[in-house]
Amino acid sequence: MxxxxxxxxxxxxxxxxxxxxxxxxxxxxxxxxxxxxxxxxxxxxxxxxxxxxxxxxLNPVDEAQAQIQAQAAHAIAWLRKARIRRLWYRTATVAALLLFLVVAWPIGKFSDEDSQEPHARPMDAAAVGVVFVQSKEAGELGEAMHQLSVGERRAALGITARLQPLDGWRNWNGNTALLFAVQRLPAGGVVKMSWYESRLCDCEPADATSAYAAYAEWSQEQEQRWTLGSGIRHYFARSGRWPSSLDDLTKPYPNNMISGDTPLMKAMFNQVLEDAKDEQKQSGSDGKQGAGGGTGASQGQGNGSKNGQGTSSGDQSKLSLSNEPLRIIVDKSVHRLAVVSGDVLVRSYKIGLGGGRTPEGEFNISEKVENPNGRSDGPFGSRGMTLSNTRYAIHGTDEPQSLGGDESLGCIRMSREDVEELYDLVPLGTRVTIQKGGLPDDVSVPDSRFRLDPKQDETNPRGVYAWLD
Structure with a gap:
């Protein structure tokens, strides 16, 4: 033969x-x-x-099974010594999750390479995959383990995290809890499980220092992905075509879709662009409706749900972050401005308003300008964002003591540090909802602020702004 x-x-x-x-x-x-x-x-x-x-x-499966059997034997011995009935459920849960990992990880469906998803996360040695859960139930944890082992979020290091709940939102900058990690070892088919909560494994939790450091780096990457993805979608909604490069988004005023870039955004541009195109094809729409919000003010609460979260274009997995473009919610009742994506509260700032002079309804950011008074310390501060071509704007202030009150003539005032971060975070076209209610009273910002590297001149030398301050 x-x-x-x-x-x-x-x-x-x-x-x-x-x-x-x-x-x-x-x-x-x-x-x-x-x-x-x-x-x-x-x-x-x-x-x-x-x-x-x-x-x-032994073959990889038998090796992994031997590891799990040893862990299970240790757990059973511990359980017998404890003789506490309630621990049976916990141990059974852990055993089920570990068994699920053994079965699901190496087997998978044998198929040709052409059947793999075209935009799956690459198997990079430095890659970090993160799955978010909203509870600690066995079913949700098992699905998270599956995603990190053989699903689309498989990576060299997979982390399962739970964002801190906050009045119906998930707080991006809150006390995020890391529950467990799945790390691939150099030997093929061998993974290492690390549990970070003793209540989940009835064990001494592993040191999570390195996992938290990896998660912090990943979360900064995610913020850049949110901004870039939002800019790409709003560019398409505004021009009817997709950007050919990142340079299309970082043009000088008044076409400064986003206010700069980073090396990472350059590296991820093609992937984020393809993801946006795929979503547009799957939605079956032209991408122009809803991406930029309304073109003017409208009365009432708009399309938001009771807590202002709105609805997404399709059910979002519990294990995923929303792919919706970033949008802004202003809550007049607590003097807060929040940047959100789906049910994730990305930022929440303290602001100054004008009481009844500040209109409610749907707007979009129709203009972004640096130093609207010709200098950074003028009445409108160092940054300004016009709302739907009206005389209302989100801008800085030279009266920081007015924040938290109703002293403006209708505009939204912010501190310099906050307005400069917001300016970099959200692109032209971002939807702005002004309403009463929907946001928590908490301010939520990170220790290290979001910043882009400016590329073009974003001042308007011919502009004389008559915003209502």
């Missing part, structure tokens, strides 16, 4: 001869040479004793 040398021939051969363990072993070695660990592990599992004979070790 002619030797079978190539992966394609081997694939066809094992489909016709699925009981040939040697063929499975050879195909697995082909995938291993190509760096495709998941497919290699599947083949080695099918190879059974042939793999063990040639490699002189």
């Amino acid at each position: 002619e030797p079978i040398r190539h992966a394609e021939h081997l694939k066809q051969y094992v489909k016709k001869h699925p009981d040939n363990q040697m063929a499975w072993y050879l195909l697995g070695k082909q995938y291993e040479d190509q760096g495709k660990a998941a497919k290699a592990n599947y083949c080695f599992m099918q190879a059974g004793h042939v793999y063990e004979a040639f490699e002189q070790r």
